[in-house]
Amino acid sequence: MSGKINRQVSLIDVAEQAGVSRSTVSRVINNDAYVSDATREKVLAVIKESGYVPNMAARSLRTQRNQVIAVVIPDPLSHIFSSDNPYYFSTIIQSITEVSQQRDYAMLLWVGSLDGRRERFYERILEKRIMDGLILAASVDEEQFFIEELLTIDIPFVMIGRPTIQPDVINYVSIDNVNASKTATEYLIQQGYRRIATIAGNWNNIDSHERLEGYKQALAAHNMPYDEALVRIDAFTMAAGYRQAKHLISQGIDAIFAGSDIIAIGAMQAIQEAGLSIPDDVALIGFDDIPNARNAIPPLTTIRQPIDRKAETAASLLLDILAGKADEPQQILLPTELVVRSST
Amino acid sequence: MSGKINRQVSLIDVAEQAGVSRSTVSRVINNDAYVSDATREKVLAVIKESGYVPNMAARSLRTQRNQVIAVVIPDPLSHIFSSDNPYYFSTIIQSITEVSQQRDYAMLLWVGSLDGRRERFYERILEKRIMDGLILAASVDEEQFFIEELLTIDIPFVMIGRPTIQPDVINYVSIDNVNASKTATEYLIQQGYRRIATIAGNWNNIDSHERLEGYKQALAAHNMPYDEALVRIDAFTMAAGYRQAKHLISQGIDAIFAGSDIIAIGAMQAIQEAGLSIPDDVALIGFDDIPNARNAIPPLTTIRQPIDRKAETAASLLLDILAGKADEPQQILLPTELVVRSST
């Protein structure tokens, strides 16, 4: 009993019913000014009565626009959930939803499959071209092919996070990771910590590179030695934080700048298990300010980044571009904030 | 510099280039058997060289199918995140993604807006009818209007969770909440607990009703009194669990059956803060088996429900219906499992 029996009412039915031409009906549904009030009302009445809904495919074919944007998240959410923080992508999806619904766009969601066939994943998106533009929510190496393809076919897109290639040609919204990390590290230095380690997240993620860079710059600015033994590159996971912190503790350290709150929370566990106190024995700074940062014991000092605003800004920018109301390319960096709690 | 300058290559261009008719090109891209190998190769070559991609709007208009399904999640994810567990919707989205990508469908995601205008939300979905069918991932009262509308316009849809109206007419995939809860409660009874309380989640959610019903049935089956004072209805949140457990402790209880793991974890906190031991003073059973259930201290006894399989099944069913390969309506209940850990 699926809906294939009774053909959809179409514009032509409405026109006949209302005794006007198809153009007039079209004008009414598109809010064209050149329709007399009488006609408009008559048509509206017929539309309501007949349950007419415009056929989007026909409209798209005619106008060459779909009123659809795609959101591309190349990693499987389940990875993200288990390994990173689910808050991040929930927030991104929600924020984009808000903007797109408000501006009458639908949202196509492309999430990476568990089968891991990235190329196939991107191809599928490119084949099924039913979106006017896209938002790429990731900044990892693996997507270079995709980005190049997007540039080639010249379809509008905005990245959340800085792209690994051609950053000056691509629209993106990010944060100033380098300065944020520098601020975090300098704060530790100012507090008197001297053996400051860092645990970076996934190295295919450009944020990790930038955050490490900020750490280095802070040390350099204060004439402190850069010790490779204090730099651990791993992943944006609690397990990684735990593992690397354990290792670092054995090296003798008095502070850790973690590449994300999730990492920091893992590290916190390792530190506490080692019988050390935070912040007295080891200070800890995270990055993101996820809800759990505030709830941690002790509450975590961290860099707050506005994930929601990143996504909102990206969505608005994309829709502005589609509306011809924005110049391209735009590179937007949103401010971050050091949130001091009790872990430092 | 957006992609509006050079018109898309269309099928007709390919046909001319290849020196064949449009139908032939169409046959090639649709893998029709009636094309000679020579022709096919020639056409394929031109397609590749020209970068031709079929225009989905034109195809949809012609075939009356969009190869798109919509996933509707009426609540904002941010609510869900802060209040419920993000694992649930991440899992649902991922599972549907797997199925739909595999079967060459794109996924439109409709998430409830923070502005809370539900009617408008549903209207938007109904207006922008670019999906062949939909999956409704919720079973709350507020959506009755929407469900009725879907039935009226006769568009295929499958619900995840039992609908609050017309359950015998609607396709859905759920679990046997009543029996699962009965099992959980009976387990507590068998373990010798006698003052067994329950904390139910949001009352607009049919799962809550069913789980409470199971609790009642278990008590009745063992000739134990049903004491309203031991039944607390609140929300699927840690805060609710904490709050209600605190209250219940003051009533004198020896076990709690929580309507979700999230609730149970909140309750756990309250119990421990009261200086009581789990399970010696108060036993605790949750529902869902989210990852945190296993990691809780003590690990939480709970009812495991296969969220991923629920979503997968719903997606497969919908696509089968769209392919004309499934009868309607179908009501599918997936099995659950009591997972005994240390909280009982």
Place this chain on the structure above:
DNA sequence: TTGAAAGCGCTAACAT
């Protein structure tokens, strides 16, 4: 303010 008519790009029935 309204209508007539062309055409967006594709598929599918029919003819060959």
Place this chain on the structure above:
DNA sequence: ATGTTAGCGCTTTCAA
């Protein structure tokens, strides 16, 4: 195995 043709439902000139 291939081509011809009609038409899906809409918007948008252009003419009235």
